[in-house]
Amino acid sequence: MSTLQVAVSALHSIAVNKVDWQSRETGTSQWRTVETLRLDALGRASVRVSPWKETEYRAVVRKTRTVSTVASGSFSVSTLPAGEPVVHPRGVPEPRFGGLLDPSGRPRAVGSDAGPVVSRIPDAVWDRMVGVSFGEDCPVGRESLRYVQVNYWGFDGYRYRGEIVVHASIAKQVAEIFSDLYRLRYPIRQMRLVDDFGKNPLKGADDYAAMSADNTSGFNCRYVDGKESQGVLSPHAWGKAIDINTWENPFQARTGVFPHTAYLDRGRPHRAVFDGLESPAVHAFESHGLQWGGRWDEKDYHHFEVLPTTRSGGK
Known part of the structure; x- marks a missing residue:
């Protein structure tokens, strides 16, 4: 003070x-x-x-x-940040932000710890979602979804308040996962609703824009990236998947690398990179029942989802 x-x-x-x-x-x-x-x-x-x-x-x-x-x-x-700022590898490209994609306007953390709050979708949040991440033909409705708010450590070492929408059946798990990540001081670039990144012309919110802005998000009633023409719904359409730190943990699909090849070399030093199956951050997800896409044939390093069985890829 x-x-x-x-x-x-x-x-x-x-x-x-x-x-x-x-x-x-x-x-x-x-x-x-x-x-x-x-x-x-x-x-x-x-x-x-x-x-x-x-x-x-x-x-x-x-x-x-x-x-x-x-x-x-x-x-x-x-004021100096309470946490340790992330040191980026020299010469490695970073996301370019502008307008709503810019993480500088993130809300300040509330309280002294992770402070997770799970609630039904508030009207103001629902108004942001309708016509963007949510459409009338989605496989789940408003009552099946939950709004989770939680504090996280930013790349700059300051604490922020994040938001994510997920299926009600995993909302408590998600709150516990991000509380674990907070205790681990695992850094997150930004964590805002995918709706802030505009609408995909085919279906749902623009996941490609969100990935390029290194955003962390959950529910998005969209097709699997790269399989839009086949009309295959993503697990995100049920709110049972989370993408986190997409820039540092890219999706290596058969159709290309999304959002960028900057961290396709998994040996690059960066605290946000999931550095293998023994990573404490990966364990935080998998110990609460969400499987890591880094295990798949098509490596999706930023993706975690609820799965009854294993599969080869597709986010």
Whole structure:
């Protein structure tokens, strides 16, 4: 916690009785009010804040006799991440982000641990899904799905709040898996609903865009990547599969490598790479009943799903 203080000049003190403390993450444009305080007799006010990353603060004074406001100059307060940032191999391509694909706007973690919450699909979340990841011809409906929120460690070492939709039958397992990953400090690039990446023209949300943005997601009523023309539904259409850190763990299909060949060499050092069957992160999934696509003939390193029997591939 940090204590910040502002003094309003004598020129304005006769007309000022309140000040809005505002903040914004450095590099963003929108200010938000942290707290509104009344000034003391000397025209001063202070507030205790918890900075997030590199945060800018300013004081905007409220005038009682005019409509206009006066803002103090902004100043920055930086916090070091609680976790260890990921070190990327030199010269290896990284995802290119833009607009909604950019992970910089991820919500801040809630609480001090993983804090998983499983709920029925809220109306606001359902509105995001309908017509994108969900369609009327999907094999499961709203009542069969659950919304899971959980904290995770980002690549930059900061803690974030992620969201994922999965089948109700595995929602508790998924909450436990991501709680295990949190305890392992396994890093996740971003974890947002696949609907944020737009609609696939054939069916469901655009999984190719989500993979290219290194997103972690679950339910998506779509066809198996590379088998769209055959109309084969993916396990994601039932909400019984999860793709995680897709850029570092590509899908090596017969039709190509998705989303990129950057980490097709599994020997590249990276903490997000699933480095074999003995990987603690892989064990976190498989110990809760989700099988790893890295075991298949068509290696799908970012894919985990509920399977009654083994198979050769197809995400």
